[in-house]
Structures are given as C-alpha cells and as structure tokens.
C-alpha cells in the first residue's frame with residue numbers, strides 16, 4: 001500500500017505535513033505520527049495547521065510542534081503531505097497555494113472521491129481512520145520504529161474517528177493495530193480516554209445541556225436533529241469548537257437511523273453534521289445536496305438561510321432516501 005509513498009518521500013530533504021482545518025484527533029494524530037516517521041528516517045519535517053489545536057489534544061505538541069503556515073513557508077520544502085483530507089481547500093488558504101509551487105503533494109486519507117492531483121496517493125475509504133493507515137505505513141516499513149509518542153498519537157486518531165471503536169468501520173484489523181499500539185507505547189486505553197473525554201470545561205457541558213433540549217424526532221422517529229444557536233454560545237460563553245461530539249447524542253435515541261446537527265455559525269451560515277447508522281441511509285449523498293460530503297455514515301455541509309428553513313429542507317432531502 002505504501003511502497004511507492006515510502007520510496008518517494010524518503011528521497012526528499014525537507015517536507016511539510018498539513019492537517020485539515022478545524023483539526024480533530026485523527027488528522028492531528030496522523031500528522032504527529034507521520035512527522036515522527038519522516039524525521040526518524042532522516043528527512044527534515046515541519047507540521048502545519050491553520051486553526052487552533054483543541055485544548056484536550058495539545059499534549060500531542062510535546063513531540064511535534066504544529067505551526068500556523070504563512071505563504072512564504074511553502075518555499076522551504078521539497079514536497080508536501082496532506083493527511084486525513086483529499087482536497088487542498090480542506091487545509092486552508094495557504095495549502096491552496098501549494099499547487100503553484102509545482103512540488104509534489106502526497107496524501108494519506110480515508111475519505112471518498114480524492115482529487116487527482118496527488119503523488120503516490122494512499123486513499124483507503126474502508127479504513128477506520130487515517131491513523132490506522134499510518135500504522136500500516138509503519139508496519140510495512142519498520143514496525144519497530146513506533147515509539148511511545150507515535151503510538152499514543154495513532155491510538156488517539158483511531159479512538160476519536162471510530163466513536164471509541166463503536167462504528168462499523170472498525171474491523172478486527174483495527175483492533176489488532178490498536179492493541180499493538182498499546183503494547184508498543186506501554187499505555188492503557190484509559191490514559192487517552194481521560195485526556196480526551198475527562199477534560200471538558202464546565203461551560204461545554206452547559207452548552208451540551210442546552211443542545212440536548214433541542215433534540216427532535218422526524219419522519220416517525222427515523223431521523224433526529226439537534227440544534228445549537230448563537231444565543232446558546234453567548235449564554236454559555238462557548239464557541240463552535242465546543243460542539244465536538246454533540247452529534248452522537250441524537251443518534252443514540254432508540255430507533256433513530258440518522259441524525260443531523262444544525263449549528264448557527266457566526267458567519268450567518270448553518271453548519272450541518274450528518275450521521276447515519278444504517279446501510280440504507282447514505283449521508284454523503286445527502287450532504288452533497290448542500291455543497292458538502294464525507295463518508296456514507298458521516299458527512300458535513302453548509303446551509304445558507306434560517307435555521308427553521310434548514311431543518312425543513314434538510315429533513316425533506318433525507319426523507320427521499322426512506
């Protein structure tokens with residue numbers, strides 16, 4: 001899977017790795033573990049993200065620092081690697097200028113429909129996470145290069161992208177990889193769980209409490225929605241980063257097959273997060289009606305208009321799949 005990637009990347013002197021906007025555990029874990037791999041194999045490496053790193057993941061920065069890129073930085077590298085996304089615009093304004101440099105752009109990702117601009121792309125839609133793919137990179141090259149920092153980073157991405165190993169993207173191979181990371185990194189699952197899930201600020205739970213109150217069932221209880229408004233952000237002193245994971249709650253209602261999170265953003269748009277737990281409902285297709293996309297079971301999009309219109313229109317489009 002990684003033969004061409006490995007031989008090409010290790011011929012460069014200096015590469016930069018980008019993770020996607022509004023970073024999550026999988027893109028950051030992939031970025032850190034991949035940066036360690038590149039460095040351990042004699043290539044200079046830098047890591048970039050245009051957005052802030054979520055507070056509960058800043059411990060990753062102890063092993064690799066992740067900087068905010070400036071356009072001039074692009075001149076310093078022979079090649080670029082994108083992780084956990086397959087189109088440059090997902091990585092922000094500076095990343096979008098990479099093509100102008102005419103230097104190779106590599107990509108490791110598990111989202112559908114990758115752009116065709118990449119060198120030796122590794123695109124595996126069935127993978128639970130990009131971190132599971134990075135594990136295979138190590139396994140194919142030299143599995144003994146996995147140190148404690150890389151192991152924790154990859155485990156983080158596997159946990160967060162699979163809802164703690166609950167999604168149906170989790171295969172026996174995913175658990176084998178996770179178990180190997182626990183052994184090699186000499187840590188137990190609760191270490192990462194505590195860092196990620198037991199470090200929420202109180203204001204975030206106050207926001208969650210208001211959001212839970214909005215859960216509504218649609219189409220005879222097959223769909224559920226949850227809503228977060230600017231007013232809620234104001235009342236609880238929170239922002240959009242504090243809504244991470246909220247979309248799982250409507251999905252946990254008995255009988256619900258798919259759900260949508262509607263979030264009023266400060267740019268006047270409504271951000272949509274869609275989740276399915278049924279093979280019959282494809283939220284990637286659903287989201288494409290609203291200029292978005294993602295996976296069959298997890299996708300995102302945007303709606304221009306009022307919250308009430310968003311709920312009405314988005315549910316109507318989803319109902320066509322029933």
Ligand SMILES: [Mn+2]
Nearest residue numbers: 026084130161
């Ligand atoms: Mn991912």
